Amino acid sequence: MTAPVRLLLVDDHPVVRRGLRAVFTDHPGIEVVGEAGDGERALALVPDLRPDVVLMDLRLGPGMQGAEATRRITALPGPPHVLVLTTYDSDADILAAVEAGATGYLLKDAPPEELLAAVRATAQGRAYLAAPVASRLLGRMRSPGPALSVRELEILELLARGLSNKQISRRLFISEATVKTHLVHIYGKLGVESRTAALAAAFDRGVIRPR
Incomplete structure (x- = not known):
């Protein structure tokens, strides 16, 4: 058995x-x-x-x-x-x-x-x-645009929670400069120029979910 x-x-x-x-x-x-x-x-x-x-x-x-x-x-x-x-x-x-x-x-x-x-x-x-x-x-996998990395997705999730760059850096144990670099990459991949627009685009595409 x-x-x-x-x-x-x-x-x-x-x-x-x-x-x-x-x-x-x-x-x-x-x-x-x-x-x-x-x-x-x-x-x-x-x-x-x-x-x-x-x-x-x-x-x-x-x-x-x-x-x-x-x-x-x-x-x-x-x-x-x-x-x-x-x-x-x-x-x-x-x-x-x-x-x-x-x-x-x-x-x-x-x-x-x-x-x-x-x-x-x-x-x-x-x-x-x-x-x-x-x-x-x-x-x-089939998306023609560049895919967000896991780290970039983590940062977007924390942005959605209202965390500042400093708070994100502390949460992820990385420098604020590194957070800013990731944000630049996120903006480029989503085709936006601000945090608010990045979140709106991420919500619209289902990359992250509104809390």
């Missing part, structure tokens, strides 16, 4: 975790071995619980976010696979998760059947991308 897939749920909303647990309760092939409400807790639980798959939300309130938790979890010895389950499908979110080592990326409006299939595929190490996510990645 095949052992069930061991699953760790990571989401900062207890109601969401409870709902996810209910989805898997009637499926003997998947066993929920634990829950975490933040990235730090998830990272601490993985060595003890030894899950096969970590079902990871990207936005986890204050503290370590999902992409960073994914990066640290996948860097552990013999790591589990990470399946992102989120409401966010912007370029910035998708690329951050993929770069961090996520095996799959699913949206929270997916039906239970797709969620179950995604967990099983991820447990086997097979990449699983929700159709809208795959479309965004293909669109990005």
Whole structure:
């Protein structure tokens, strides 16, 4: 008899975790071995619980976010696979998760059947991308213009939060001069000349999502 897939749920909303647990309760092939409400807790639980798959939300309130938790979890010895389950499908979110080592990326409006299939595929190490996510990645690859780098997307996300150049430099541990250089590159790629116009263009193209 095949052992069930061991699953760790990571989401900062207890109601969401409870709902996810209910989805898997009637499926003997998947066993929920634990829950975490933040990235730090998830990272601490993985060595003890030894899950096969970590079902990871990207936005986890204050503290370590999902992409960073994914990066640290996948860097552990013999790591589990990470399946992102989120409401966010912007370029910035998708690329951050993929770069961090996520095996799959699913949206929270997916039906239970797709969620179950995604967990099983991820447990086997097979990449699983929700159709809208795959479309965004293909669109990005086919885009005739220069693509924004992950660092440039990070800076745009922080601009959208209202951070100044100095605050961005502190958050990303880079100099203000480097932030300004990235902004010049961002403006050039988006065909704009100001922060406000850059954000408007990024929102319009779905590169980042309004908060």
